[in-house]
Amino acid sequence: MNIVLIGPPGIGKGTAAVKLSKKLNIPHIATGDMLRENVANKTELGIKAKSLMDKGALVPDDLVIGMIKERLQRDDCKNGFILDGFPRTINQAEEIAKVVKTDRVVNIQASDDVIVDRLSxxxxxxxxxxxxxxxxxxxxxxxxxxxxxxxxxxxxxxKPEAVKERLKVYKEKTEPLINYYKEKGLIVAVDGSGTPEEEFELVLKAVS
Ligand SMILES: [Zn+2]
Structure with missing residues (x-):
């Protein structure tokens, strides 16, 4: 099953994705990790991305799309994958749809207060x-x-100020994507305000 996990920063998508990857035996593809590797290795992409991420801004599409498309076409994705943190825009979703089909989109949600507290x-x-x-x-x-x-x-x-900025950016850029997937009938909403264990059980149910 080809799964996309959507949710604001700090919602625990990554933790849920790692567990889901083990349970379903399909790869967990996290753009955050791929980007941080590039930052740590000080690649050209990494240097550009770092200055944006430090400000809480999103990294531009063209830097990320090529990296993800290439990843999704590797052999280990043949039986499915879990995309975590991507796509974030309708444009990215349409680019992905050119190379793979998405079966289920899990939208994990919680209030801003819960997220600011958790990230602190x-x-x-x-x-x-x-x-x-x-x-x-x-x-x-x-x-x-x-x-x-x-x-x-x-x-x-x-830090709280950066988190608030990230949530603002998230809502502006990503919520249209949720509507896009809703229209396609792919969205399942999950409550992410509980413990990581509770959240994982709900995510697992959403893809079963
Ligand atoms: Zn250490």
């Missing part, structure tokens, strides 16, 4: 990039990574 508790290791959450994935020692003893920090785009 997210911390990232400056060495290995592992992401902790002070409620759900706590490090054993405060402020220090369990895996590599690196220092944990808050990403610029997880």
């Amino acid at each position: 508790k997210r911390k990232v290791c400056e060495q290995c990039g592992f992401t902790y959450h002070l409620e759900y994935i706590k490090p054993n020692r405060e402020g220090i990574c369990d895996k590599c003893s690196g220092m944990l920090y808050q990403r610029e785009d997880d």
Whole structure:
């Protein structure tokens, strides 16, 4: 099954996608991770993307579309895939439709307050990039990574002002996409305000 996960930043799409990928044995394709790899490796795309992401803005279509199209046509996507964080615009959805068919679009939702609160508790290791959450994935020692003893920090785009900007951008750019998929009858809405476990059960139900 070819699945698209939609939802605002901080809704827990990534966590749900990782579990779903294991359960259904199909790849999890996260544009965020693909972009962060490019940023870490300081590729041309990565340098451009970083300045935009730090401001809470979206990375332009043409930088991302080619990368995703190529990924979806690899052999491991033959039995399906989970697209996480892409498409974000109708244009991107139409570009994807040129190379693959989408079977189900899961729209995970929660209020802005829930999201701002949740992202304020997210911390990232400056060495290995592992992401902790002070409620759900706590490090054993405060402020220090369990895996590599690196220092944990808050990403610029997880700070409340940046989160509010990201949610504003998300609504402006992505909500038309939700209507686009609704018209095609592909959308299933899921409540993302519960625990990661509750959210995963709802997502699993939505694709079953
Ligand atoms: Zn680490």
